[in-house]
Amino acid sequence: MDGGEMRLPSFTLHRLPTLADHLGGGDRPAAAIPNPIARHPLYHPSPSFFISDNDVAFDPSGVRAAIVTCGGLCPGTNTVVRELVVGLWELYGVRAVFGVRNGYHGFYSEGEEPLPLEPATVRHWHKAGGTALGASRGGFDLARIVDGIERRGFNQVYAVGGDGTMRGLVEILREARRRGLAVAVAGVPKTVDNDVGVIDRSFGFHTAVDEAQRAIAAAHVEAESAANGVGLVKLMGRSAGHIALHATLSSRDVDCCLIPEEDLYLRGPGGLFEFLYRRLKRNGHVVVVVAEGAGQRLIPRPTCGEQRRDESGNPAFLDVGAWLKAELRAWWAEEHAGEPLTVKYIDPTYMIRAPVLHAAGALGDPRRHGRVPGFVPGPINGNYGYIPVDEVAEARNPVDTRDHKWAWVRSVTNQPDFAQSTEDKALAGLYKAV
Numbered sequence: 001m002d003g004g005e006m007r008l009p010s011f012t013l014h015r016l017p018t019l020a021d022h023l024g025g026g027d028r029p030a031a032a033i034p035n036p037i038a039r040h041p042l043y044h045p046s047p048s049f050f051i052s053d054n055d056v057a058f059d060p061s062g063v064r065a066a067i068v069t070c071g072g073l074c075p076g077t078n079t080v081v082r083e084l085v086v087g088l089w090e091l092y093g094v095r096a097v098f099g100v101r102n103g104y105h106g107f108y109s110e111g112e113e114p115l116p117l118e119p120a121t122v123r124h125w126h127k128a129g130g131t132a133l134g135a136s137r138g139g140f141d142l143a144r145i146v147d148g149i150e151r152r153g154f155n156q157v158y159a160v161g162g163d164g165t166m167r168g169l170v171e172i173l174r175e176a177r178r179r180g181l182a183v184a185v186a187g188v189p190k191t192v193d194n195d196v197g198v199i200d201r202s203f204g205f206h207t208a209v210d211e212a213q214r215a216i217a218a219a220h221v222e223a224e225s226a227a228n229g230v231g232l233v234k235l236m237g238r239s240a241g242h243i244a245l246h247a248t249l250s251s252r253d254v255d256c257c258l259i260p261e262e263d264l265y266l267r268g269p270g271g272l273f274e275f276l277y278r279r280l281k282r283n284g285h286v287v288v289v290v291a292e293g294a295g296q297r298l299i300p301r302p303t304c305g306e307q308r309r310d311e312s313g314n315p316a317f318l319d320v321g322a323w324l325k326a327e328l329r330a331w332w333a334e335e336h337a338g339e340p341l342t343v344k345y346i347d348p349t350y351m352i353r354a355p356v357l358h359a360a361g362a363l364g365d366p367r368r369h370g371r372v373p374g375f376v377p378g379p380i381n382g383n384y385g386y387i388p389v390d391e392v393a394e395a396r397n398p399v400d401t402r403d404h405k406w407a408w409v410r411s412v413t414n415q416p417d418f419a420q421s422t423e424d425k426a427l428a429g430l431y432k433a434v
């Protein structure tokens with residue numbers, strides 16, 4: 001506050017290319033019509049709706065839309081595809097909608113012709129987990145993908161995927177422009193572990209958090225039923241610990257939550273194992289939730305070669321849960337031999353992303369009403385907005401360990417920072433040097 005005035009953070013307004021710019025021909029391009037949903041008999045946008053009178057839409061008679069799902073699975077993907085098909089068909093009058101098979105690969109692979117989609121085709125898709133179109137990692141061959149788009153005359157591409165998919169979409173848009181193709185792209189953010197930036201979260205995230213409760217509850221039952229019982233649950237979160245964090249907050253049975261954004265320190269004063277031992281002495285059992293990306297720097301690698309990667313270039317992590325379990329047992333044998341210890345490790349990785357969308361993961365509406373040619377719709381601080389796809393492709397979303405949510409985890413679990421004291425660090429350095 002300065003003299004009673006509040007200084008707001010500065011921001012910059014950018015003018016984004018609109019669909020009218022993209023289609024050419026001024027405010028009313030030949031390939032465009034006034035946005036039909038503004039006058040749709042059954043659809044009543046509220047006054048604050050994101051469609052204005054000046055908006056245009058593609059003339060549906062010229063639209064050939066392609067929908068592709070990429071990357072890992074996420075609850076609700078089929079629901080999104082269904083919504084896109086029904087919306088394009090019913091609200092915009094588009095009749096040529098195609099589902100590209102098995103991710104980006106399907107734009108060019110032989111024998112995987114895109115599937116014509118209409119409301120009747122997708123009627124029951126929301127009742128199944130996974131993706132009916134198929135998805136894949138890797139296979140991003142830009143020239144062949146855009147060849148496929150050009151050959152089939154697609155002029156709208158909807159890609160449902162995470163950060164990798166968005167980066168691919170940016171390249172597709174750039175290459176289509178370079179070739180003079182009037183292709184508009186839209187990315188629907190699908191990130192079960194919530195690692196995509198700018199948006200608050202994606203569909204499916206809450207479902208995964210819900211589903212994780214079953215694993216935590218089982219770990220708790222196992223831990224409580226043994227003398228010095230440790231229930232250990234590994235949850236998804238390659239570079240962001242949001243699922244572990246939210247699952248911990250929802251459960252209240254968790255004694256300790258480990259995420260990639262926080263340093264991990266196992267042995268010695270102030271370390272994880274000392275904390276677990278104290279908790280075991282007090283309560284007789286502990287439950288630990290660990291995100292898959294936590295502690296990766298500490299886990300010995302079989303070879304000192306390069307980090308292994310999956311087909312998309314994402315780091316392929318070592319199993320932090322199995323490693324923690326082995327380390328805890330080894331430490332226990334050294335420090336507390338003769339005292340019982342039971343460690344039950346549960347890895348529900350694929351189970352939490354397999355279900356259909358739960359109610360809490362419900363989808364917002366605007367994903368098909370884009371106004372710019374390369375956009376991502378998503379919730380930002382609770383409001384839906386359109387974000388340029390290149391911004392989403394680059395943004396990351398780590399857990400901010402200085403914000404209230406992490407503080408809340410700390411107050412629920414009463415876990416300390418597992419930080420090594422400066423003295424211990426120096427000692428460890430000495431030992432290493434010997």
Ligand SMILES: Nc1ncnc2c1ncn2[C@@H]1O[C@H](COP(=O)(O)OP(=O)(O)O)[C@@H](O)[C@H]1O
Nearest residue numbers: 070071137138140161162163164165167168312
């Ligand atoms: N930097 C990139 N440029 C172009 N395509 C990419 C890039 N990163 C990933 N992709 C492609 O996007 C698709 C999905 O990526 P992936 O990382 O597996 O999942 P997600 O989109 O869920 O993050 C894959 O086909 C992958 O090859």
Ligand SMILES: O=P(O)(O)OC[C@H]1O[C@](O)(COP(=O)(O)O)[C@@H](O)[C@@H]1O
Nearest residue numbers: 071072073162191192193236237238
């Ligand atoms: O075995 P897969 O298919 O690579 O899936 C595991 C990965 O999928 C995820 O759940 C989501 O990854 P994406 O966002 O890249 O699809 C990661 O948290 C996890 O590492």
Ligand SMILES: [Mg+2]
Nearest residue numbers: 071162163164
């Ligand atoms: Mg990703």
